Amino acid sequence: MPSLSDKQLLRWLRPGMHVKRWLGLLVLGVAIMGLGISYLLREAYLTYTFPGVAYYLTLQFIPRYLRGMLFVGMSGWLLLTALWNLNRALLAPFLENNHGDPIAVRIYNHHARQRGPRVVAIGGGTGLSMLLSGLKEHSSNLTAIVTVADDGGSSGRLRREMGVLPPGDLRNCIAALAEAEPLMRSLFQYRFSEGSGLEGHSFGNLFIVAMSGVTGNFEEAIRATSRVLNVRGQILPSTLANVSLTALTDTGERIHGESRITEAGRPLREIFIEPADARAYPEAIDAIGEADMIVVGPGSLFTSILPNLLVHDIREAIEASEALKVYVCNVATQRGETDSFTVADHIRVLERHLGRRVFHHVLANNNVSEPLPPTWHSEPVSVNGAGAHEPRLVVADVISEDNRYRHNPQKLARALMRIYDGRSPISSPSPVEDELVF
Numbered sequence: 001m002p003s004l005s006d007k008q009l010l011r012w013l014r015p016g017m018h019v020k021r022w023l024g025l026l027v028l029g030v031a032i033m034g035l036g037i038s039y040l041l042r043e044a045y046l047t048y049t050f051p052g053v054a055y056y057l058t059l060q061f062i063p064r065y066l067r068g069m070l071f072v073g074m075s076g077w078l079l080l081t082a083l084w085n086l087n088r089a090l091l092a093p094f095l096e097n098n099h100g101d102p103i104a105v106r107i108y109n110h111h112a113r114q115r116g117p118r119v120v121a122i123g124g125g126t127g128l129s130m131l132l133s134g135l136k137e138h139s140s141n142l143t144a145i146v147t148v149a150d151d152g153g154s155s156g157r158l159r160r161e162m163g164v165l166p167p168g169d170l171r172n173c174i175a176a177l178a179e180a181e182p183l184m185r186s187l188f189q190y191r192f193s194e195g196s197g198l199e200g201h202s203f204g205n206l207f208i209v210a211m212s213g214v215t216g217n218f219e220e221a222i223r224a225t226s227r228v229l230n231v232r233g234q235i236l237p238s239t240l241a242n243v244s245l246t247a248l249t250d251t252g253e254r255i256h257g258e259s260r261i262t263e264a265g266r267p268l269r270e271i272f273i274e275p276a277d278a279r280a281y282p283e284a285i286d287a288i289g290e291a292d293m294i295v296v297g298p299g300s301l302f303t304s305i306l307p308n309l310l311v312h313d314i315r316e317a318i319e320a321s322e323a324l325k326v327y328v329c330n331v332a333t334q335r336g337e338t339d340s341f342t343v344a345d346h347i348r349v350l351e352r353h354l355g356r357r358v359f360h361h362v363l364a365n366n367n368v369s370e371p372l373p374p375t376w377h378s379e380p381v382s383v384n385g386a387g388a389h390e391p392r393l394v395v396a397d398v399i400s401e402d403n404r405y406r407h408n409p410q411k412l413a414r415a416l417m418r419i420y421d422g423r424s425p426i427s428s429p430s431p432v433e434d435e436l437v438f
Contacts, residue, residue, distance in 0.1 A: 027079075034075075113140040113232075117292040117420055120145060120323070122238075122308050127299030127407070129172035131328070132233070134409030135295075136177055138417050142233030143287040144173045145314070149245045149273065149307040152259030154191070154201045164209055165218050165242075169304075170235055171204040174222075178229035188229065219281070236287065238308040241278035245307060247271050258303050265336030271302045271353070273310045280313030288317040293420050296359070297328035298407055301346060302337045306353055319358050326419060327391070328412065331365040331398065332405040343393065359391040361419055363412075366395035394419055 116139025124147035148165045155166035188204040212221035247261045248270040329343050343364045396415040400408040
């Protein structure tokens with residue numbers, strides 16, 4: 001967030017001064033207005049003959065003292081509701097996890113995020129949660145659409161034993177967007193290292209599954225868990241169907257199951273979801289339709305990103321959306337999925353599965369001052385050659401200096417916001433290479 005000058009701080013603080021005084025004046029004004037309306041109504045009753053239905057609409061069949069008590073009760077309820085929500089709005093900046101910032105900065109940042117663009121992030125794994133942790137500093141209007149094809153580890157065991165959707169990727173996104181205390185987030189991500197039946201399970205996964213039993217369904221469990229952890233934004237599954245993955249390798253072999261595909265480590269040609277006609281989660285479709293920007297990636301191309309895009313309704317909604325659409329390319333290739341892939345190779349795979357070119361921009365890393373192994377790095381080459389009407393390639397330093405095989409959440413979010421703020425007309429994307437400098 002931008003730094004604030006003294007004048008800006010005063011401008012943001014001044015409206016909040018003397019809150020009680022102006023609230024009291026507001027209540028007094030409402031009371032006087034109500035008194036004036038009552039005089040007008042009484043005069044109207046005395047000088048005008050109303051239709052018979054007015055007798056029932058104005059509750060004249062009830063004694064006057066009961067009518068008075070009823071109206072006083074209704075007004076009291078409305079006032080309490082208004083005051084409750086007013087307090088929540090005023091206190092919201094102080095409930096966020098930014099206790100080290102000055103009060104004025106908290107208020108400014110909160111309101112700036114409230115006015116941020118509506119961003120829909122699509123993917124799974126650690127890539128999506130990392131992206132969300134950076135974006136939440138720029139906007140509170142975030143929606144994560146998460147793959148539910150995971151069948152390994154704790155998520156896979158719960159999926160098989162409890163018949164629920166795999167909660168792991170959803171849990172990571174909740175933790176990334178949570179405004180709870182750090183200790184609570186650490187507890188949510190805690191993984192048991194021992195214990196019969198518990199070893200390998202994440203506490204957050206067990207919490208979500210338990211919440212689904214309390215609330216009655218999995219999607220309500222995600223909403224309830226998000227409320228408990230004060231999540232900024234919303235997390236939605238791409239589908240409620242019990243989908244699984246099947247991969248076709250370069251040699252024609254078929255591998256069934258997301259965990260087996262990852263373990264096999266063989267070059268992949270194509271990926272499928274079963275059932276192929278799985279319906280998208282309706283709220284995910286609504287979020288895509290209302291988005292200002294749709295971000296796909298980073299993450300495992302075949303096992304985290306494509307499973308969402310292969311849900312027919314999701315794919316159709318993205319194509320129909322007028323939002324700015326950005327694909328974030330991985331900074332490193334993945335063994336058995338994208339060995340030796342360039343940026344153009346990633347785009348070709350997406351287009352082969354989607355059938356159309358839907359992205360307006362592709363964001364790739366250009367920080368290669370310390371060369372990575374050539375078989376691991378996704379070089380930021382132009383997407384020229386992928387066909388006509390290629391997306392616009394944008395390159396920026398988006399890697400983490402601590403782990404150059406990963407994105408830096410803050411760098412990535414800033415790059416995406418720069419693309420959004422300087423977006424070109426999205427009706428005719430072109431293969432021009434831009435560079436963002438920070």
